[in-house]
Amino acid sequence: MSELLLAQALTKKFQSKTALHELNLSVRRSEVVCLLGANGAGKTTTINLFLGFLKPTTGAAYVDGLEVSSNLDEVRKKISYVPEQVSLYPSLTGLENLDYFVKLSGKRQPHESYLRELLGRVGLDQIVANNRVKSYSKGMRQKIGLAISLAKDAKALLLDEPLSGLDPSAANEFSNLLRGLADNGTAVLMATHDLFRAKEISDRIGIMKSGCLVQELSPDGMDQASLEEIYLEQMRNSDETSG
């Protein structure tokens, strides 16, 4: 199977509310797929189902050919996750946080120079890395989160709105890093509201609304205005339907 991430008729219901409805989606090696959509469209639910944080009501999610809910331990070795708010331990330094998460993800005793190299790759200042995380900005925490993912050297990277709240420069650095990871073979699935970044780094874009994937498109040769037009058109359809 060439797809590293695969959703087949993936459905999740919370009591009577359907958060995700028969989603079919795949992300291949070296591919970046962005999910766009309003809040509550099902982007985070999709990511949570791939991570095994939620169990599907029907359908299945696969990571590198393994069905997620019945192979959690194996699956989690193959994926990395960067949430919207990277949560770290405020009384530990950036370096100590990185060390802790890296060790817990299965790496044995990472050398400090290796950790510093990772921090360098995500653009975090070496001096800042020795400060306690409680003094960090959101961008700095996101960089640590990405460094944790880099250290894991996972086959697939799942990101849940990692760019929100980052300044343009930090968002640009972050996007370049993601593109670089994908170019080195990682499958990247990112939920985002940022149409511009999505267009810049994606191989494919999925537009979601009300738990359904309503349109899949390739941004190649498409300008920013066209993408925005398509997205807004889908949202308007949604409003009309619900209205």
Added chain:
Amino acid sequence: MNISIIKKEFMELMRDGRAISLSAIVGLLLVLALSTGLSNERTKEQRIFQAKMADAEAFNAQGEKNPHSAAHFSRMAHKPIAPLSSFDPGVSSFLGQVIWLEAHYRNPAMFRAAEDAPELSRLENFSLAGVLTLVIPLLIILLGYGSISGEKERGTLRQLIGSGTSLQTLLLGKFIVISATLFFVLLITVSFSIVTSIVLLDEAAPSMSDLLMRGASLLSSYGLYVLILTAITLLVSTLVSESKTALLILLAVWAITVVALPRLSASIAEQVYPSPHSHEFWEATDASLEANRPDGASADYAAVEQRVIERAIGRSLEEGEAENLSINARGVRFEVSEVIDSETYNIAFAELFENYAKQRNLRRLLSIFSPTIALQHLSQAFSGTDINAHEHFSNEAERQRNDIVRMLNEEMMLNGSGGTSRYLAPAEFWETVPEFQYRQPSIGSTWRQSFPDFFILLFWGWIGLVALFLLGRTRAEF
């Protein structure tokens, strides 16, 4: 992987100002409790020593005196300081420290420390065991209530699980850190108590190995208590989503199982198996004494009389020899009445202690709802300050009373046969009466009596760990 969790948890603990302040307060409480215990035990030890010396001096300086008068004057049996009473004074303050070994009467222990103490001296109950029993659960709750719920609130739990760490691994790491921290506190406390006890060791104290075994037993019991409470704290922290909810639930559990239930269980036990009031006990015992005394002309009386005489002369009597023996009849009567009454006293006191045992068994049953009750039993038992230890002392003192009175009666029987009923024993005779050499019960016998309580703690521990293990395995959605 667990080492990383343990290392990080300790690092966070050391950098947390609240944890350091908390440690300082607990340390201060423990030092206060230890110094209070040490000071109390030192005072008691000095009092016991002085009282024993004064008692021996007064008895030996009676000069020429009728042995039966001396039997009424008699001796005192002083209860020595229990092996680890500086750790847990248990019920010793409420049960009396001295028994008057008087002819005809089996007296109860007198001079209860709690009775003599003024109101402000209630600090005497401010013991290490009391502080640990109340404070250990609080410390565990404060260290652990946010263990998992805090990770959930911060969002780090999802990140850790997403990184491939299992909840089970995380729970195990946190379990080890909290238990190890509290076990360290226990180790320090029990070690200091053992050192204190060594300083206070007297001739009645158990051997050093017995003392160390008692310390190890206390550590095992309190250690199990720590494991149980840590498991409960982590279970609650995992099951709820907010730290403040976890804290509220755990404080309610603490108030019920640590504060309320142990006190309630004592009241329930007293209601179900009421202890007799002193006057009721003595009225009933007097009635039994009256009823059990055989008629002086009966065969039963004659049989006891023959046994008493044979024991005094050290051989069996020939048929009809008793009438011709040169022996003081008054002395024989005293000893016969002593032997007959002693059996009645033994039955009455056995029933009294049996009632205490029933109360303890009922509390044991209630410890299914609160491990603190089982821990209190174990703590007092291994410290040598429970009701069983007092029963042992009371029975040994009664044995000594029987020996002393018999010796004095036999002195009268064998040497006061010159016709006068007012025989005077020589002044040097009193020093031949043996001192009360009390040996406290061994750790082996304490374990035999305490195993049910230990089993209850083991059961609690097993349930807690299994529940935590299963929760770590089965909780899937975050």
